[in-house]
Amino acid sequence: xxxxxxxxxxxxxxxxxxxxxxxVLSPNESLRTAxxxxxxxxxxxxxxxxxxxxSLDIPARAVTAIIGPSGCGKSTLLRALNRMHDLVPAARxxxxxxxxxxxxxxxxxxSVLVRRRVGMVFQKSNPFPTMSxxxxxxxxxxxxxxxxxxxxxxxxxQALEMSALWDEVKDRLDAPALSLSGGQQQRLCIARALAVxxxxxxxxxxxxxxxxxxxxxxxxxxxxxxxxxxxxxxxHNMQQAARMSDLTAFMYLxxxxxxxxxxxxxxxxxxxxxxxxxTGRFG
Amino acid sequence: xTHHFDIELxxxxxxxxxxASHAETAVNQAVEALVQRDYGLxxxxxxxxxxLDQFEIEIDDLAIHLLAKAPLASDLRLITxxxxxxxxxxxVGDEATKIAKRARDLSQEPPLKNSIDLPAMxxxxxxxxxxxxxxxxxxxxxxxxxLIPRDKEVDSMNKQIHRELAHLxxxxxxxxxxxxxxxxxxxxxxxxADHATNVAEEVxxxxxxQDIRHSAxxxxxxLxxx
Numbered sequence: 264x265x266x267x268x269x270x271x272x273x274x275x276x277x278x279x280x281x282x283x284x285x286x287v288l289s290p291n292e293s294l295r296t297a298x299x300x301x302x303x304x305x306x307x308x309x310x311x312x313x314x315x316x317x318s319l320d321i322p323a324r325a326v327t328a329i330i331g332p333s334g335c336g337k338s339t340l341l342r343a344l345n346r347m348h349d350l351v352p353a354a355r356x357x358x359x360x361x362x363x364x365x366x367x368x369x370x371x372x373x374s375v376l377v378r379r380r381v382g383m384v385f386q387k388s389n390p391f392p393t394m395s396x397x398x399x400x401x402x403x404x405x406x407x408x409x410x411x412x413x414x415x416x417x418x419x420x421q422a423l424e425m426s427a428l429w430d431e432v433k434d435r436l437d438a439p440a441l442s443l444s445g446g447q448q449q450r451l452c453i454a455r456a457l458a459v460x461x462x463x464x465x466x467x468x469x470x471x472x473x474x475x476x477x478x479x480x481x482x483x484x485x486x487x488x489x490x491x492x493x494x495x496x497x498x499h500n501m502q503q504a505a506r507m508s509d510l511t512a513f514m515y516l517x518x519x520x521x522x523x524x525x526x527x528x529x530x531x532x533x534x535x536x537x538x539x540x541x542t543g544r545f546g
Numbered sequence: 547x548t549h550h551f552d553i554e555l556x557x558x559x560x561x562x563x564x565x566a567s568h569a570e571t572a573v574n575q576a577v578e579a580l581v582q583r584d585y586g587l588x589x590x591x592x593x594x595x596x597x598l599d600q601f602e603i604e605i606d607d608l609a610i611h612l613l614a615k616a617p618l619a620s621d622l623r624l625i626t627x628x629x630x631x632x633x634x635x636x637x638v639g640d641e642a643t644k645i646a647k648r649a650r651d652l653s654q655e656p657p658l659k660n661s662i663d664l665p666a667m668x669x670x671x672x673x674x675x676x677x678x679x680x681x682x683x684x685x686x687x688x689x690x691x692x693l694i695p696r697d698k699e700v701d702s703m704n705k706q707i708h709r710e711l712a713h714l715x716x717x718x719x720x721x722x723x724x725x726x727x728x729x730x731x732x733x734x735x736x737x738x739a740d741h742a743t744n745v746a747e748e749v750x751x752x753x754x755x756q757d758i759r760h761s762a763x764x765x766x767x768x769l770x771x772x
Binding site for chain 2: 501532542543
């Protein structure tokens with residue numbers, strides 16, 4: 264994608280025209296393979312600029328948390344990573360996002376295939392209401408033409424095991440998905456995403472609607488999944504980010520303020536705005 | 547964090563500062579009681595040790611209460627450092643009490659014929675303690691780093707005093723009890739300097755998030771860079 268950056272009417276003077284600081288990872292982190300390479304990413308909805316020239320490398324097989332106050336652009340950044348904004352007519356993207364070296368907004372790249380490689384789990388669990396537990400898990404495979412029943416069953420079992428739900432549902436796979444509790448439904452959604460064997464999981468506040476016990480199960484699951492998957496999670500819960508993530512990106516007003524190892528962000532942030540935010544003294 | 551959290555955090559800081567002031571006073575008074583052979587002063591110091599013990603309990607209690615609110619960044623460092631500094635100050639109080647006990651006993655006996663330069667060692671130990679506490683009050687990691695290597699001077703003085711007292715005990719067996727008391731005082735002063743160093747290391751962590759404990763070489767390198 265090579266659209267040049269344009270200054271939008273109404274935003275002149277509000278934009279910082281100087282280049283944003285380069286993203287610097289700690290020496291250990293720089294050795295990790297980058298799953299996503301984001302460069303100069305800006306997102307607009309009609310005339311409103313929501314993200315301003317974001318650049319960062321999201322490492323593979325790690326959990327990266329995105330934190331920041333409401334309206335800072337966390338979810339907008341997350342959704343740019345799997346082309347969800349394609350579904351929004353008013354959205355316009357500038358800059359570049361590469362997934363393991365491939366430009367996901369390239370001319371010949373289909374968004375559906377991007378979303379197969381980059382799965383997403385939303386804040387409110389959304390199992391398909393008319394389908395059973397097993398059908399929810401295998402819907403992605405069936406839509407991709409897989410018909411072999413034993414392959415589908417095997418896949419469903421693996422995905423439900425990976426999402427730590429198998430033991431709880433193995434005796435009622437034909438039960439309606441909505442018969443599950445909120446936490447179980449969210450894990451079902453994770454299983455559904457895992458069934459198509461993505462490389463990345465995007466999670467937009469996956470536990471914010473859950474009770475503490477269900478939240479703990481989701482967090483444990485994420486820590487297990489990161490062995491095999493790249494995970495990017497948006498959360499407004501800083502303690503959750505501190506518990507789960509390897510790296511943390513702090514955003515404010517559409518800009519990336521600071522990005523680095525989670526331990527550093529939460530014990531010794533370099534930017535005063537980051538310090539003020541994590542200590543609750545923002546504004 | 548809320549305004550209420552800030553109030554409680556400030557309360558923690560103020561308690562620690564008050565405790566530091568008490569600890570410094572206890573050491574100063576213990577040394578004065580020793581040098582001036584002041585029995586009355588020596589007795590009062592022992593009673594004041596309970597104040598420092600109570601401070602440590604209150605600071606730990608408040609720190610745990612604040613930690614339960616999951617603080618981060620500089621707040622988290624301040625709370626953990628406060629717990630460690632209060633522990634060191636409580637130990638300083640214990641050492642001051644030990645010195646005071648020996649000062650009490652020695653005041654009831656004739657002074658040694660040979661002079662042992664404990665006052666010089668005491669002045670240095672007290673100075674290091676004051677510098678470390680000032681570095682905490684002033685949020686000054688450079689001052690904290692600067693005092694750390696000087697602990698070696700106190701260590702050398704302790705060894706020298708022990709040698710001199712050992713010779714004295716051989717030469718004058720009637721002085722053995724008094725010499726042993728002075729050895730204990732010297733050891734206590736050496737421990738006070740160690741605690742001052744510990745406080746300085748915690749100040750560096752508080753201000754810079756750098757852990758320089760158990761690394762005299764690292765501290766020396768940091769100094770040479772400045």
